[in-house]
Amino acid sequence: MITMGKIVVVGSSNTDMVLRVSQIPRPGQTISGGELKIYGGGKGANQAIAAHRAGSDVCFIAAVGDDDLGNTAVETLRAEGLDISSIQALPDVASGVAFIFVDDQGENSIGVAPGANACLSAQIVEANHARFDVADVVLMQLETPLDSIRAAKAIAVTSDCKVIINPAPATDLPDELLDGLYCLTPNESEAAALSGIGVIDTDSAERAADVLLGKGIENVVITLGGKGALLKNADGVTYQPANPVEVVDTTGAGDTFNGYFAASIANGLPLKQALELAVRAASLSVQSAGAIASIPTSDQVSGKPLSDIPPSGH
Numbered sequence: 567m568i569t570m571g572k573i574v575v576v577g578s579s580n581t582d583m584v585l586r587v588s589q590i591p592r593p594g595q596t597i598s599g600g601e602l603k604i605y606g607g608g609k610g611a612n613q614a615i616a617a618h619r620a621g622s623d624v625c626f627i628a629a630v631g632d633d634d635l636g637n638t639a640v641e642t643l644r645a646e647g648l649d650i651s652s653i654q655a656l657p658d659v660a661s662g663v664a665f666i667f668v669d670d671q672g673e674n675s676i677g678v679a680p681g682a683n684a685c686l687s688a689q690i691v692e693a694n695h696a697r698f699d700v701a702d703v704v705l706m707q708l709e710t711p712l713d714s715i716r717a718a719k720a721i722a723v724t725s726d727c728k729v730i731i732n733p734a735p736a737t738d739l740p741d742e743l744l745d746g747l748y749c750l751t752p753n754e755s756e757a758a759a760l761s762g763i764g765v766i767d768t769d770s771a772e773r774a775a776d777v778l779l780g781k782g783i784e785n786v787v788i789t790l791g792g793k794g795a796l797l798k799n800a801d802g803v804t805y806q807p808a809n810p811v812e813v814v815d816t817t818g819a820g821d822t823f824n825g826y827f828a829a830s831i832a833n834g835l836p837l838k839q840a841l842e843l844a845v846r847a848a849s850l851s852v853q854s855a856g857a858i859a860s861i862p863t864s865d866q867v868s869g870k871p872l873s874d875i876p877p878s879g880h
Contacts, residue, residue: 571832577610616825
């Protein structure tokens with residue numbers, strides 16, 4: 567029987583303003599005729615909701631502004647059933663906003679105003695020490711200050727939690743943050759930035775993973791977009807291909823992958839099964855628009871061929 571694992575997600579909460587256009591504008595170019603939609607988002611919030619929909623008990627540690635966007639974001643998370651008691655509403659700070667262009671092929675280009683996310687401090691994280699004591703997995707991204715990531719990792723180690731870092735958006739990470747990490751989950755460009763090896767296929771992904779494993783990481787998972795994902799650790803390499811699907815919007819696909827992967831680990835599944843479920847979930851998510859709106863439920867992900875599973879429709 568699969569148990570409901572407990573996850574602490576430390577990360578960002580944004581409002582996503584998504585403009586669908588025929589093509590992503592080049593510098594100096596204006597593209598008319600687009601359609602604007604507003605969704606909840608932020609890598610932290612997306613991954614927290616994905617982990618919850620995957621069947622884990624999720625506590626989300628984040629910062630929002632004490633404003634309408636922040637209030638709406640918190641209510642969205644509350645409605646999902648997440649533990650939101652550790653979200654801080656900060657006065658005189660705007661909530662985070664992401665501006666996203668999505669083209670006819672489903673590809674995207676994103677600009678982010680971090681707002682309150684930049685104020686998620688080590689002190690806020692440390693004030694929630696008790697949350698880590700009962701968690702199985704701690705999941706983080708890089709849309710909040712590195713001090714918050716360092717603090718969360720330090721607490722997680724003392725609390726015997728598995729720590730997963732999704733290094734997105736790509737930035738330099740100190741070796742001491744990577745040493746002893748349970749899992750790092752970069753995409754192709756992030757893996758290239760962290761390893762110095764260009765990732766264009768599974769062979770180059772494996773070489774990049776070897777470099778990262780050399781930094782003291784226990785498991786490295788490199789997501790490969792529509793090609794699936796690759797797992798490398800001391801036991802060897804596992805490649806999980808993705809089935810071809812009709813792509814509507816890739817926004818949030820990586821977050822869906824990370825949330826499902828972390829939840830599967832917290833719920834006690836083996837790494838290879840966690841990888842398979844995460845790839846399936848991400849493949850489903852690209853068939854719907856939006857980030858949170860496209861995250862599938864566990865019933866949609868488990869046990870059926872992808873061709874038989876409808877998009878989430880949330």
